[in-house]
Amino acid sequence: MKIAIAADHGGFELKESLKQHYKEWNLTDLGTYAADSVDYPDYAAKMAKVILQGEADLGILICGTGVGISIAANRYKGIRAALLYSEEVARLAKQHNNANVLVFGGRTMSVDEVIKRIDTFLQTAYEGGRHQRRLDKLDSME
Numbered sequence: 001m002k003i004a005i006a007a008d009h010g011g012f013e014l015k016e017s018l019k020q021h022y023k024e025w026n027l028t029d030l031g032t033y034a035a036d037s038v039d040y041p042d043y044a045a046k047m048a049k050v051i052l053q054g055e056a057d058l059g060i061l062i063c064g065t066g067v068g069i070s071i072a073a074n075r076y077k078g079i080r081a082a083l084l085y086s087e088e089v090a091r092l093a094k095q096h097n098n099a100n101v102l103v104f105g106g107r108t109m110s111v112d113e114v115i116k117r118i119d120t121f122l123q124t125a126y127e128g129g130r131h132q133r134r135l136d137k138l139d140s141m142e
Contacts, residue, residue, distance in 0.1 A: 004056035006030035006047050008040040008069065011062025011106030014114065018060065021115055028056060044072035048079050051100055059101040060118070066105035073101050078139065085109075090117040094124040096131045 005027045007015035012035045019027055030046040032038045040063040047059045059081075063069035066083045073081035081101035082093035093099040102121060104114045 001058060002028065002056045003058045003060065004028040004030055004047060004050050005060040005062075006043040007032060007062035007106065008043055008064070009035050009037050010040075010064030011069075011104070014062050014104060014106040014109070014111060015060075017111045018114065018118075021111070022118075027060075040069040041072040044069050044075075044081075047101060048073060048076035052076065052078050057100075061101055061103045062106045064105060064107040066103045066108065070101075070103040073103070077141075080135070080138070084114075084117040084121065087117055087120045090120040091124045094121050095127045098126040098131070098135060 003025055005015055005018060006029070009032060012032055019029065028050065030050065031043060044061060047061055050056045051059050061069045061073055061081065070081045070083045073079050079101055080097055080099045081103050082089070082097060082099035083103045084090040084093060102118060
């Protein structure tokens with residue numbers, strides 16, 4: 001599985017910690033590459049591009065709270081960005097929504113919490129069925 005990761009300045013430290021923890025994954029780092037102030041919509045756009053063009057199967061986005069960058073990412077048709085604020089939400093985001101971008105808050109979540117949520121998501125299977133019908137409706141929206 002090809003995984004990309006990106007963050008604004010509020011998520012920079014968490015991004016770097018995740019890259020270190022998951023170094024065997026060979027994550028594609030889309031930036032930012034420093035803690036200097038940047039605009040989160042730019043990193044959501046970079047992520048949407050690599051997911052939608054098939055250059056990555058899954059994305060991880062991080063901003064200060066996770067809210068702004070998830071709003072920005074979900075502006076792109078075909079992106080299903082989920083703010084994973086608990087392990088239960090991580091499980092359901094995969095089972096029911098087949099999320100393709102995982103979102104976290106660099107200022108609101110610990111590294112250990114985020115790792116548990118990523119691992120839970122990856123260990124969960126998408127259920128399809130009635131959930132696919134709903135995803136199809138999302139994809140048909142303008």
